[in-house]
Amino acid sequence: MDVDPKSLTWGDKMGMMLASGEGQSKALGLSLESCTRERTVLRLPWQEKLVGDPTARVLHGGVITTLIDSACGFALMSHLEKLADIATLDLRIDYLQPAVPDQDVLAGAEVYKLTSSIAFLRASAYQTDGDPIANAVATFMLGANAPKYQTKRG
Amino acid sequence: MTATLVDAVRAARETGDYQTVLESIPYMKFLGLVVEADEKGPICRMPGSDHIIGNPVLPAIHGGVVGALLESTAIMHIMWSRESLHVPKIINLTVEYLRSARVVDTYAQAVITKQGRRIANMRVEAWQADREKPVAAAHAHFLLPREDA
Numbered sequence: 148m149d150v151d152p153k154s155l156t157w158g159d160k161m162g163m164m165l166a167s168g169e170g171q172s173k174a175l176g177l178s179l180e181s182c183t184r185e186r187t188v189l190r191l192p193w194q195e196k197l198v199g200d201p202t203a204r205v206l207h208g209g210v211i212t213t214l215i216d217s218a219c220g221f222a223l224m225s226h227l228e229k230l231a232d233i234a235t236l237d238l239r240i241d242y243l244q245p246a247v248p249d250q251d252v253l254a255g256a257e258v259y260k261l262t263s264s265i266a267f268l269r270a271s272a273y274q275t276d277g278d279p280i281a282n283a284v285a286t287f288m289l290g291a292n293a294p295k296y297q298t299k300r301g
Numbered sequence: 302m303t304a305t306l307v308d309a310v311r312a313a314r315e316t317g318d319y320q321t322v323l324e325s326i327p328y329m330k331f332l333g334l335v336v337e338a339d340e341k342g343p344i345c346r347m348p349g350s351d352h353i354i355g356n357p358v359l360p361a362i363h364g365g366v367v368g369a370l371l372e373s374t375a376i377m378h379i380m381w382s383r384e385s386l387h388v389p390k391i392i393n394l395t396v397e398y399l400r401s402a403r404v405v406d407t408y409a410q411a412v413i414t415k416q417g418r419r420i421a422n423m424r425v426e427a428w429q430a431d432r433e434k435p436v437a438a439a440h441a442h443f444l445l446p447r448e449d450a
Contacts, residue, residue: 170354171363207328208391209369216365235364
């Protein structure tokens with residue numbers, strides 16, 4: 148079935164981009180839960196192969212890191228409404244409590260300050276809304292890998 | 302499951318081979334990590350592969366995966382230095398992304414900046430072809446497991 152691209156919302160496009168994605172997002176099975184200019188939420192299905200502590204069957208912190216970094220990247224592109232050339236500069240995460248085994252993890256991210264070259268984001272990962280398992284702040288650089296776009300000065 | 306990790310650590314104490322410890326931790330195995338140690342501690346190597354890519358255009362390794370390598374290396378360092386039977390719990394992590402990480406072998410090694418009875422403060426660096434040009438660095442705090450061995 149053909150879809151008229153004009154009928155797609157930005158969120159639809161981001162969801163399709165994630166669904167058709169390669170690499171780590173695909174390997175983790177990330178999906179787009181919701182997406183607006185203000186806030187993007189990704190979902191990570193619980194998987195045994197992502198466990199970091201086999202005794203307690205708790206997800207590895209690195210999985211949460213990747214989920215949050217992805218959510219921040221998608222939140223920034225959704226905020227800008229373009230496939231911007233972005234790169235993470237800095238990511239700080241507090242791991243508040245272990246993820247409960249056998250339950251999906253959601254991560255929501257939002258841009259709270261945007262300058263011409265830097266975006267500041269907040270994110271949190273949770274299994275139950277309002278009870279975060281991790282809180283994060285991140286800074287992203289815009290135009291990171293395309294020096295030819297950085298010629299507009301002054 | 303429990304016996305596997307504990308058995309692997311007990312065996313590693315004898316042999317000095319921590320790869321079996323690493324492979325009893327599912328996510329580290331999922332990333333394809335390989336651990337070797339020098340006198341300063343474990344060096345974890347993450348082979349470049351399609352499934353760790355974050356930016357397919359460059360291409361570059363996913364920033365979160367680089368963070369995961371740094372965290373995993375810190376965990377292996379604590380288990381190596383304390384001969385711990387349990388995985389230390391991460392409290393917080395700050396990752397600084399210094400260079401784009403190309404999809405090739407990436408290495409990481411940790412140092413314990415300060416170790417108390419309950420908390421370890423760690424510094425970890427990741428590099429690719431040139432150790433003098435790290436692609437990322439991290440500071441992290443871990444809650445040390447209470448040993449019951």
